[in-house]
Amino acid sequence: MAAPFDLNDDSVVVIVGSGAGGGTLGTELALKGVKVVILEAGKRHNMEDFVNNEWESFAQLAWTDMRTTSGSWRVHKNFPNLPAWIVKSVGGSTVHWAGASLRFQEHEFKTRTTYGDLDGANLLDWPITLAELEPYYAKAEDRMGVTRTNGIPGLPGNNNFKVFEAGAKKIGYTEVSTGRMAINSQPRHDRGSCQQIGFCFQGCKSGAKWSTLIAEIPRGEETGNLEVRPESMVLKIEHDNSGKATGVVYVDKDGKTQRQKARIVAVAGNSIESPRLLLNSASSMFPDGLANSSGQVGRNYMRHMTGSVYGIFEKPVHMYRGTTMAGIVRDEAGFNDKRGFVGGYEMETLSLGVPFMAAFLDPGGWGRSFTSAMDGYVNTAGLWIVGEDMPQETNRVTLNTEVKDKNGMPVANVHFDDHPNDIAMRTHAYKQGAAMYDSVGAVRTLPTPPYPSTHNLGTNRMSEKPRDGVVNKHGQTHDIPNLFVSDGSQFTTGGAENPTLTIVALAIRQADFIAGEMSKNAF
Amino acid sequence: MTTLIDRRSPSRGPSRRNILGMIGATGALMISGLAVINPREAWGLEVVALKPETMRTLIVMARDVYPHDRIADRFYAVAMKPYETDAAKDPALKALVEEGVITLDTLAKARHGVAYADLGWEDQRVAILREIEDSAFFQKVRGGLVVGLYNQEEVWPIFGYEGASAEKGGYIDRGFSDISWL
Ligand SMILES: Cc1cc2nc3c(=O)[nH]c(=O)nc-3n(C[C@H](O)[C@H](O)[C@H](O)COP(=O)(O)OP(=O)(O)OC[C@H]3O[C@@H](n4cnc5c(N)ncnc54)[C@H](O)[C@@H]3O)c2cc1C
Numbered sequence: 001m002a003a004p005f006d007l008n009d010d011s012v013v014v015i016v017g018s019g020a021g022g023g024t025l026g027t028e029l030a031l032k033g034v035k036v037v038i039l040e041a042g043k044r045h046n047m048e049d050f051v052n053n054e055w056e057s058f059a060q061l062a063w064t065d066m067r068t069t070s071g072s073w074r075v076h077k078n079f080p081n082l083p084a085w086i087v088k089s090v091g092g093s094t095v096h097w098a099g100a101s102l103r104f105q106e107h108e109f110k111t112r113t114t115y116g117d118l119d120g121a122n123l124l125d126w127p128i129t130l131a132e133l134e135p136y137y138a139k140a141e142d143r144m145g146v147t148r149t150n151g152i153p154g155l156p157g158n159n160n161f162k163v164f165e166a167g168a169k170k171i172g173y174t175e176v177s178t179g180r181m182a183i184n185s186q187p188r189h190d191r192g193s194c195q196q197i198g199f200c201f202q203g204c205k206s207g208a209k210w211s212t213l214i215a216e217i218p219r220g221e222e223t224g225n226l227e228v229r230p231e232s233m234v235l236k237i238e239h240d241n242s243g244k245a246t247g248v249v250y251v252d253k254d255g256k257t258q259r260q261k262a263r264i265v266a267v268a269g270n271s272i273e274s275p276r277l278l279l280n281s282a283s284s285m286f287p288d289g290l291a292n293s294s295g296q297v298g299r300n301y302m303r304h305m306t307g308s309v310y311g312i313f314e315k316p317v318h319m320y321r322g323t324t325m326a327g328i329v330r331d332e333a334g335f336n337d338k339r340g341f342v343g344g345y346e347m348e349t350l351s352l353g354v355p356f357m358a359a360f361l362d363p364g365g366w367g368r369s370f371t372s373a374m375d376g377y378v379n380t381a382g383l384w385i386v387g388e389d390m391p392q393e394t395n396r397v398t399l400n401t402e403v404k405d406k407n408g409m410p411v412a413n414v415h416f417d418d419h420p421n422d423i424a425m426r427t428h429a430y431k432q433g434a435a436m437y438d439s440v441g442a443v444r445t446l447p448t449p450p451y452p453s454t455h456n457l458g459t460n461r462m463s464e465k466p467r468d469g470v471v472n473k474h475g476q477t478h479d480i481p482n483l484f485v486s487d488g489s490q491f492t493t494g495g496a497e498n499p500t501l502t503i504v505a506l507a508i509r510q511a512d513f514i515a516g517e518m519s520k521n522a523f
Numbered sequence: 524m525t526t527l528i529d530r531r532s533p534s535r536g537p538s539r540r541n542i543l544g545m546i547g548a549t550g551a552l553m554i555s556g557l558a559v560i561n562p563r564e565a566w567g568l569e570v571v572a573l574k575p576e577t578m579r580t581l582i583v584m585a586r587d588v589y590p591h592d593r594i595a596d597r598f599y600a601v602a603m604k605p606y607e608t609d610a611a612k613d614p615a616l617k618a619l620v621e622e623g624v625i626t627l628d629t630l631a632k633a634r635h636g637v638a639y640a641d642l643g644w645e646d647q648r649v650a651i652l653r654e655i656e657d658s659a660f661f662q663k664v665r666g667g668l669v670v671g672l673y674n675q676e677e678v679w680p681i682f683g684y685e686g687a688s689a690e691k692g693g694y695i696d697r698g699f700s701d702i703s704w705l
């Protein structure tokens with residue numbers, strides 16, 4: 001049962017956002033006996049309510065509140081008000097994530113040391129190492145039920161995977177499998193196994209896929225220590241004269257402004273909203289926004305080097321049947337600068353339905369070249385590339401004071417330009433992806449530009465020294481001891497891996513730290 | 524109020540003689556009173572807020588933007604119908620669309636002496652669209668169409684897409700790994 005806490009209860013931990021970071025942190029703290037209020041801007045849905053229809057589901061789940069964009073990325077031209085395709089609902093983007101769950105590689109925590117000083121890149125080593133995170137990765141894999149860990153078998157390969165696997169092997173790749181997925185290949189933790197429904201991006205209706213909505217938050221609520229308040233949009237974090245956070249101001253489901261007191265505030269609104277909230281909380285004591293003495297809040301926005309390759313074949317593939325992303329090639333993930341770029345990338349199977357294929361295949365494209373590709377839909381196989389992009393100070397989330405949302409809060413502007421390293425890596429990946437499909441008889445391959453960002457990282461980054469970043473190795477802000485960042489915005493650099501397993505591992509680790517400090521009467 | 528696309532019985536449609544008189548390069552799309560009709564596909568779309576000729580041109584343009592030879596006109600008409608509905612409430616949109624079509628016709632007449640929708644070759648019409656593809660009018664029509672056309676469940680089978688699957692038990696027993704040609 002949800003435990004309703006009083007607005008004036010200043011003993012609670014207030015968490016902003018209920019996604020991978022916030023939902024995990026809140027649940028873990030509740031399990032440890034800490035009282036938690038999660039404020040979530042979106043509504044709460046049950047898994048039965050999810051819809052197997054791309055646009056309808058988008059309307060149900062996606063964050064569509066106003067945002068603006070700038071920079072040379074193509075998203076700015078084609079989707080000027082949709083920089084990111086992420087969720088506004090209880091469970092956050094874990095509701096429609098694909099489930100790929102990979103650990104970072106050791107060197108990816110030490111990119112400044114490994115890659116050196118790269119022009120234009122604001123590289124920095126993480127203040128933690130793989131060894132420090134490993135026990136938390138293990139805990140995260142266990143609670144998320146990641147396949148190929150903890151004795152859980154891999155998922156069976158679908159048609160899209162079979163084409164992908166055959167092509168990968170043909171061109172000499174060896175690290176090819178249906179991957180490590182937080183999707184049950186067999187019943188586990190009260191959740192059934194994958195029914196190969198094929199709408200993982202629209203919310204899993206079978207419950208096979210892990211999300212904080214179905215697998216974490218209910219466990220937290222059972223303890224009586226966790227209350228989740230949906231449709232509660234936080235506008236501002238407040239502090240006292242000593243510079244300690246005291247609570248948050250939010251607009252509730254009836255449009256009323258409320259003030260929730262707190263002992264600790266943790267921000268987990270994803271990498272666009274989290275810096276927006278810190279910046280919007282500027283005060284006379286902190287004129288540049290909270291936790292921003294370094295000037296790094298909102299900077300170093302990363303979105304992974306992405307892109308897709310589709311291959312059209314003579315015969316049917318039916319790529320949309322079954323799991324959306326259970327297929328991976330890891331051979332290009334390591335560090336090997338002979339390829340002409342630093343960092344690495346993964347290739348993962350991906351399918352879109354006809355409506356999203358039309359919207360994202362070649363945004364703005366039209367005419368016979370476009371429609372003949374659509375006509376090949378049923379014979380199409382698809383893969384997504386996801387690689388490490390370079391943090392750049394100028395890639396940045398700022399407050400756009402000229403555009404306000406319905407609560408009068410300035411919207412986030414997302415500025416992004418590719419780094420030359422990102423472009424070199426994408427060119428390489430397009431070539432390799434096309435070669436995979438060509439090797440098994442593709443009649444046409446289509447290098448498809450990045451979609452609105454699904455991985456948003458880095459805008460409140462971790463650093464050893466306060467002058468280089470926003471939070472320390474526990475996600476605690478350098479400036480305000482009882483203010484934490486608990487989502488992907490903590491990432492110092494992005495790695496080649498899909499980020500959620502790392503977000504969850506960091507949240508579990510942060511819960512240990514917060515509970516430990518609380519018991520020592522800190523804050 | 525506009526009516527939805529009706530499946531008209533031939534007896535309610537225009538006389539055969541009228542139809543013959545109107546057949547032009549646009550094949551089956553014709554104007555009858557306040558409607559765009561397609562006797563071959565047996566439907567008509569009543570148009571009140573926009574000029575019927577404008578709607579006919581929009582439907583031709585829609586096919587030129589996303590040409591699928593296996594998709595019937597009615598799906599393009601369904602995708603364009605919101606302009607009629609919205610133009611009734613939104614004078615700025617109405618002006619954008621009417622003026623956009625005038626531009627198309629002006630360009631077509633200057634190049635070839637006939638209106639856009641009466642141009643015989645898709646290539647000729649596409650060349651005109653290329654000239655205006657950065658305009659607000661073109662972007663509006665294309666942007667609406669990419670959702671309005673491809674989001675119609677009835678067109679999905681033409682692409683071999685099966686749509687919702689949860690209520691059918693997913694694909695676990697329905698061919699998620701049935702590929703046989705590899
Ligand atoms: C289509 C898709 C597929 C993906 N697939 C994968 C994958 O296979 N593997 C992987 O690792 N990752 C994947 N991801 C990425 C993954 O979903 C995210 O990395 C992860 O969910 C981010 O966690 P988060 O806690 O930072 O934010 P989120 O999970 O996005 O949660 C943030 C929450 O905060 C709420 N919020 C924001 N601002 C406020 C505010 N001011 N007040 C109250 N609430 C607020 C939002 O509404 C949202 O619910 C995918 C993402 C998408 C979109």
Ligand code: SF4
Nearest residue numbers: 194195197198200204
């Ligand atoms: S394919 Fe599996 S994981 Fe994906 S939505 Fe369907 S049942 Fe859930």
